[in-house]
């Protein structure tokens with residue numbers, strides 16, 4: 117069960133694989149139309165009267181010789197196998213290229229997943245693209261995924277041998293039954309279709325594995341760097357032909373460092389590279405987080421990530437408590453969050469602290485409130501305070517650093533990088 121963005125990436129990959137194999141079929145057939153036509157001419161090479169009195173086995177022998185001669189003169193099978201295995205190599209590389217993007221999406225999604233439950237900003241991811249790439253390259257790989265990629269085309273000889281065998285079988289049948297060009301082309305289409313399905317299967321398995329690996333990385337980071345205590349939960353794919361063991365796993369939770377027991381096998385997460393192929397190939401299951409002490413509903417966990425919905429809950433709470441002016445619309449609220457994410461997250465303060473998030477309280481203070489008689493603060497004043505005050509006032513326990521300029525004061529927890537609150541500096545009441 118994957119999130120919207122991952123599903124989009126999977127669909128896009130499917131679409132490109134279909135293109136690759138569609139083109140391979142068209143090339144294979146159109147480049148060799150004459151040779152394919154010759155396959156239909158057995159009767160011309162061996163008129164029926166020359167075969168009278170021969171047994172079926174003898175006639176089949178003639179048909180095999182006929183196919184071998186065409187192959188020797190035209191390299192029909194050899195050429196088509198080369199085309200199709202080249203397509204496989206392209207497909208295998210595409211799968212490899214896409215997997216980092218899917219990994220990254222899984223990582224980012226996990227932090228959002230935790231953030232939604234913790235009611236914190238989701239923009240606190242710590243690894244940038246390069247750091248993540250370094251981690252991804254060292255992430256465990258499943259041994260059979262490399263084998264699968266080699267069969268697909270990363271190892272050209274292996275791929276060609278498999279495809280040649282398939283073509284040989286199909287074309288022998290075609291000659292044996294004296295089939296038309298249309299029927300022969302359908303057989304070739306069947307062979308490219310088999311390669312296409314191989315590619316789809318490898319792609320699915322690879323993508324969902326790295327998506328879950330990316331998610332696990334985020335969960336572990338939320339635990340290690342932010343001290344957020346959580347369980348991991350197995351979510352079943354709801355596919356029709358799913359493994360019964362995996363259906364039983366739906367909703368089962370475990371500590372992050374523990375393994376699930378799936379059909380008697382220990383697995384850290386769905387598509388665990390250390391698990392057996394039987395428990396992994398074509399699995400569509402996913403991993404999500406469950407914060408300890410937080411309630412969750414099955415409905416939410418199967419739904420799409422709805423960041424805006426979580427923001428909407430915060431917004432309503434703030435309005436109802438009087439801490440946010442009812443004149444602030446939800447759209448205003450959302451655009452403020454987008455502006456914070458863009459302008460504040462990642463910002464480094466004048467004394468070297470990196471901004472990683474902001475509290476609900478901070479958003480309220482940014483807007484101000486009529487009932488609390490507090491005016492709001494301009495975003496550029498906030499940025500200015502954070503980047504120009506070189507000697508912020510640090511609280512006794514070090515949980516708060518207060519940056520002050522003529523326009524605003526802003527408090528930051530230097531230990532977490534979370535913005536706590538802000539005030540207009542002149543404390544002008546409205």
Ligand SMILES: [Zn+2]
Pocket residue numbers: 352353359362386399400401
């Ligand atoms: Zn599964």
